[in-house]
Amino acid sequence: MSLSEKNNLHPRNLHRDRYDFELLVQTNPKLKNFVQKVKVTDKLTIDFDNPKAVKSLNESLLMHYYHVQNWDIPEDFLCPPIPGRADYIHYIADLLQGNHSEIPKGPSVKGLDIGVGANCIYPLIGSSVYNWSFVASDTNMKALENCAKILENNPEIAKNISLQQQLNSRFIFKDIIEPQDQFHFTMCNPPFHQSAEEAKKGTIRKLNNLGLQKNVSNKTLNFGGISDELWCDGGELKFITQMIFESAKYPQQVMWFTTLVSKKEHLKSLMKVLEKVNPVQLKVIEMQQGQKNSRILAWSFLSENQLNHFKI
Structure with a gap:
């Protein structure tokens, strides 16, 4: 392992090494406008406090590692850190693998991204790396319209991704998961504040x-x-609590329900909520990106035998 390796990221994460800006500029020459040398070390970097520079870096990473072309987001939407988003996808792959020798790949593996935002990051990475298919939902039509633009520019990836607006912000899964649907996982990066x-x-x-x-x-x-x-009434705790109670209405239609939990102190309360719906499987997966610690909360209403025989 090199000194520059970020060994706190998932072993399959393509971003464990420090950013190779020379390589990324070759992929996306526009990034050159934001790359600068660090005087002390003579190494290349960007100003990570400049939103335009970070967006250009994201575009370059998506182009080089995930073959996504012409990715862009409106100025008033969040620009996600790609390495951390990729980690979530890889840990879900581990969940789906379970006791099997190989990670399930291909469009028959179906995920539901709750609150996809304007960036479409999770479906783009999941489709590119594992060829999974996604339903991507959001309450915000402007966000979904931007996702649609990204997908128009990437027809090979777009064939695996469908967009769906949640028309009632009081619900999370209702009207998104239909009676005939079967998902191998759901995922969410809930509003924090x-x-x-x-x-x-x-x-x-x-x-x-x-x-x-x-x-x-x-x-x-x-x-x-x-x-x-960024925020919703009651913040992360209330949002995930709602998600847990709703998940109990679809016990046989989803292999694994998952969500990010940013605040570790929320876990105790969420565990008590989960006790009320009585899942058969429950996991907390710790993640770390640099100084940022987060975790994935995952639960399933299926037995080990049912998980192993869930159709893929």
């Missing part, structure tokens, strides 16, 4: 920790366009 004010304070705190508060503009703190990505 309880309110717009809490989201704003969280960003200010993060910028203070980075010593960047003096550079904050009103636009940086304006979450109006991305409120459904």
Whole structure:
């Protein structure tokens, strides 16, 4: 293992090594506008506090590693870190593999991404790496329209991905999972904060920790366009609680229900909620990307034997 390797990422994650900016610029020459040399080490980097630079990096990573062309998102939507998003996909692959010798691949493996956002990241990576098929849902029509643009530019990947709007924001699975549907997994990166004010304070705190508060503009703190990505009434805990109770209505239609849990202190409460719906399988998968710790909460209403015989 090289000194530059990020050994806290999943072993199959393509981003365990530090970004090769020379290679990425070859793939996407537009990235060159944001690449700069670190004076002390003479190594190449970008300004990770510049949203345009991060978006260009994301576009380059998706082009080079996942063969996604012309990826873009509107300015008022979140720009996700690709390595962490890829980790979630790889850990789901481990869940699906279970006791089998190989990871199940191909479009017969069907996932449901709850709250896909405008970036379409999870379906793009899952389809590219494992050739899985996805239903990608969101309440925000503008987000889905942008996903549709991305898919239009990537017909080979698009054939595995369908978009669906959740018309009733009070529900998560209802009207998305139909009686005839069978999913091998669901996944979600739930809204983190309880309110717009809490989201704003969280960003200010993060910028203070980075010593960047003096550079904050009103636009940086304006979450109006991305409120459904950053916060919801009751925040992460209430959202996942709702998800757990709804999941109990589809016990035979999904192999594994999963969600990210950002706040470790929420796990205790969520475990109590899960006790009420009585899943047969329950797992907490720890993840780490740099200084950021997160975890996947996964549960299933199927026995080990049923999981092994779930049609793929």
